[in-house]
Amino acid sequence: MGYGPQLYELITNPMRRKQRVNLVKGARVWSSLRLRDEHPTIVLDMQYVFDGQHEREYSISKQLQYCISENLYSLRPLPLILSNVPNNENGRCYTEKVLGSWSGDHQHQTILPDVEKVSPRAAVRKATGKTKSKIVYISRHANRVLDGPLNADAYVLCASFDNNRESILAAKNQKIE
Numbered sequence: 001m002g003y004g005p006q007l008y009e010l011i012t013n014p015m016r017r018k019q020r021v022n023l024v025k026g027a028r029v030w031s032s033l034r035l036r037d038e039h040p041t042i043v044l045d046m047q048y049v050f051d052g053q054h055e056r057e058y059s060i061s062k063q064l065q066y067c068i069s070e071n072l073y074s075l076r077p078l079p080l081i082l083s084n085v086p087n088n089e090n091g092r093c094y095t096e097k098v099l100g101s102w103s104g105d106h107q108h109q110t111i112l113p114d115v116e117k118v119s120p121r122a123a124v125r126k127a128t129g130k131t132k133s134k135i136v137y138i139s140r141h142a143n144r145v146l147d148g149p150l151n152a153d154a155y156v157l158c159a160s161f162d163n164n165r166e167s168i169l170a171a172k173n174q175k176i177e
Contacts (some may be wrong), residue, residue: 015028030111039079040155041154042078043081043123044067045084045156046082046083048159049159061156064082065098067080074165080113080114081114082113082114083085083119083120086117119174120137120154130153137158137171137177139171141168
């Protein structure tokens with residue numbers, strides 16, 4: 001017995017009110033934004049996305065859409081920030097492509113990530129209002145691993161394939177541990 005296109009996937013009722021679903025998701029995101037001291041902020045560092053390789057940009061944009069979608073559907077969504085997005089035509093087109101899939105009916109009820117053109121440290125400072133925040137840059141090439149509870153104010157993820165250790169370089173340049 002299988003349901004849905006990939007079997008064992010629940011098919012939701014198509015008659016369900018989309019407005020109600022958006023209100024519930026929006027209320028969850030709003031509560032996590034109001035309780036920023038209890039939830040860490042997730043910052044996606046976009047500085048290595050805009051290098052002219054369109055296949056990589058497309059692949060990363062699909063991953064960002066999945067990340068944002070999963071965050072919206074989670075029970076405790078985390079505040080998201082896209083940082084180092086250039087303030088030019090290329091940056092605007094990219095964010096419209098990534099965030100544009102949530103346009104349409106009831107768009108005013110969906111809280112999307114903040115898009116900032118500044119560094120991750122400055123974006124966290126602007127979002128939290130704290131002058132000193134504990135920020136952790138997560139890399140697949142890191143020497144240390146996260147162990148125990150997440151006690152930092154913000155976690156930064158490099159939005160790239162990280163083949164050339166871009167995340168290590170970005171963390172060193174921004175003086176983030």
